[in-house]
Amino acid sequence: MTPAEREARLPLSDAPAEGAVRMLDVGGHRVGLYRLDDALYALADRCPHRGGPLCAGRVATPVEVRDGTLTIGTPRSIVRCPWHKWEFEISTGRCLVDERLRVRTYPVRLEDGEVVVSLDRPPGSPDARPGG
Amino acid sequence: MLIDCDIHLGYETLNDLLPYLDAPTRELVVSSGTNGLAMPTYPWNHPSGWDRQDVYQRGDVPTTDFVFISLDTLRERHLDAYDVDLGIVEPDEAAVLSVLPNAQLAARLASAYNDWVLEHFLQEDRRLRGMIVVAAQHPEAAAREIRRMGVRDEFVGVFLPGGARVPYGNPMYDPIWEAVNELGLPVTVHTHYETVGIAGPVTAAGMPDYYAEYHTLCGAGMYGHFVSILCHGIFERYPETRVAMVEGGLVPFVGFLWRLDTNWKACRAEIPWCRRRPSEYIWDHVRFGSQPLESPDDPQQMLAAIEFLRPWDTLMYASDFPHWDFDEPEQTLRQLPSEWRDNVRWRNAQGFFRLPAPVVA
Numbered sequence: 051m052t053p054a055e056r057e058a059r060l061p062l063s064d065a066p067a068e069g070a071v072r073m074l075d076v077g078g079h080r081v082g083l084y085r086l087d088d089a090l091y092a093l094a095d096r097c098p099h100r101g102g103p104l105c106a107g108r109v110a111t112p113v114e115v116r117d118g119t120l121t122i123g124t125p126r127s128i129v130r131c132p133w134h135k136w137e138f139e140i141s142t143g144r145c146l147v148d149e150r151l152r153v154r155t156y157p158v159r160l161e162d163g164e165v166v167v168s169l170d171r172p173p174g175s176p177d178a179r180p181g182g
Numbered sequence: 183m184l185i186d187c188d189i190h191l192g193y194e195t196l197n198d199l200l201p202y203l204d205a206p207t208r209e210l211v212v213s214s215g216t217n218g219l220a221m222p223t224y225p226w227n228h229p230s231g232w233d234r235q236d237v238y239q240r241g242d243v244p245t246t247d248f249v250f251i252s253l254d255t256l257r258e259r260h261l262d263a264y265d266v267d268l269g270i271v272e273p274d275e276a277a278v279l280s281v282l283p284n285a286q287l288a289a290r291l292a293s294a295y296n297d298w299v300l301e302h303f304l305q306e307d308r309r310l311r312g313m314i315v316v317a318a319q320h321p322e323a324a325a326r327e328i329r330r331m332g333v334r335d336e337f338v339g340v341f342l343p344g345g346a347r348v349p350y351g352n353p354m355y356d357p358i359w360e361a362v363n364e365l366g367l368p369v370t371v372h373t374h375y376e377t378v379g380i381a382g383p384v385t386a387a388g389m390p391d392y393y394a395e396y397h398t399l400c401g402a403g404m405y406g407h408f409v410s411i412l413c414h415g416i417f418e419r420y421p422e423t424r425v426a427m428v429e430g431g432l433v434p435f436v437g438f439l440w441r442l443d444t445n446w447k448a449c450r451a452e453i454p455w456c457r458r459r460p461s462e463y464i465w466d467h468v469r470f471g472s473q474p475l476e477s478p479d480d481p482q483q484m485l486a487a488i489e490f491l492r493p494w495d496t497l498m499y500a501s502d503f504p505h506w507d508f509d510e511p512e513q514t515l516r517q518l519p520s521e522w523r524d525n526v527r528w529r530n531a532q533g534f535f536r537l538p539a540p541v542v543a
Binding site for chain 2: 135175
């Protein structure tokens with residue numbers, strides 16, 4: 051597979067809005083592209099729990115308890131697997147109910163007005179930020 | 183060969199049953215309540231949806247707690263996706279009919295549901311077999327319905343929900359046991375609608391506050407029926423009777439059997455019709471659905487805990503599709519020793535439901 055085949059590109063204007071997902075084929079891998087807090091994140095479309103189509107799940111806001119008070123976390127910051135409803139942080143892939151599980155994440159960068167999602171993670175590369 | 187003994191299907195609204203109802207019942211369904219007859223339902227909600235989210239779209243119009251799954255969706259997302267050779271259809275909302283206060287109405291709705299599922303699913307895809315839905319609180323009507331539909335190849339058993347007014351071993355249910363014994367049909371007792379309608383609370387502790395509590399305890403009704411059936415000597419009086427316990431887990435049944443065996447030794451004089459130690463009836467008469475397979479961090483702990491049930495002979499694969507806690511087949515099977523898998527995959531269910539044997543090419 052050539053380096054170009056290990057990437058998917060799309061115009062920044064086609065990136066999803068917060069709360070939405072844009073599905074991509076990255077070198078044969080199904081990947082969901084998300085926007086959160088003006089950054090873009092890419093998650094594998096495979097739930098590490100039972101292999102469900104994670105990116106078909108609803109983007110949701112976590113309900114939390116802080117200092118004994120019921121509150122909400124960052125709006126639209128998690129994706130809930132459509133099969134068994136386990137929740138994963140979009141920004142990290144971390145599973146909220148099983149610390150041993152993490153959904154695979156892919157690096158996202160901006161290049162010449164395009165969003166680039168890659169199978170390969172350059173060491174120390176920051177998350178892409180629109181306009182950044 | 184794969185047999186799934188727990189697939190749920192349901193109508194979109196009760197109005198779907200109108201063509202199968204007599205005129206007075208149609209009138210009740212249409213005219214009752216504010217916007218037609220409403221079924222009682224759970225006091226809790228699953229926090230993110232009762233069903234797998236990828237099988238339906240949220241709409242603006244509330245229907246039932248459950249969603250209508252079309253035959254196309256069932257085929258695409260389950261039967262074809264997992265190469266299910268035979269699937270046993272259980273009800274969704276129609277399971278509530280056994281805990282409806284109006285027993286006569288419940289019996290008419292149950293008959294209509296059976297006609298509906300027969301026409302729209304069982305006759306449309308020969309991979310599907312139905313469980314007859316009855317109004318258990320009206321045993322005479324239930325027995326009539328069992329004899330009406332139980333002679334058809336499309337139906338392979340009788341569905342009874344976990345929620346009930348009285349445990350299923352009680353003599354009031356004798357007409358039901360007589361009918362299934364006569365026809366050689368198995369009964370599935372499946373967790374559903376505990377605490378709803380005329381059913382008692384899910385446990386004697388009182389009403390749980392959260393859905394997570396309820397769903398952890400929901401097998402409690404089934405455990406009550408299980409012990410009741412054994413203590414009333416159903417398998418002595420109705421020797422052709424077979425019962426499956428579906429969606430009650432597995433580990434709790436082990437504890438109840440051990441405790442009942444012990445109690446039987448001291449209390450045998452109270453239930454002398456139980457001529458054998460209660461657990462000894464299990465191997466010939468009882469089977470268990472695999473879902474939800476208990477999933478401790480160490481799978482070996484689960485296997486050790488259920489070994490007493492002789493799962494290689496008693497366990498039948500169950501998906502619970504399309505509910506949120508369904509188990510897909512390979513995920514279930516790979517947790518089991520390889521020498522159990524063919525039996526769990528199909529052989530135990532084929533014998534229990536007396537389904538066609540696989541065709542050897």
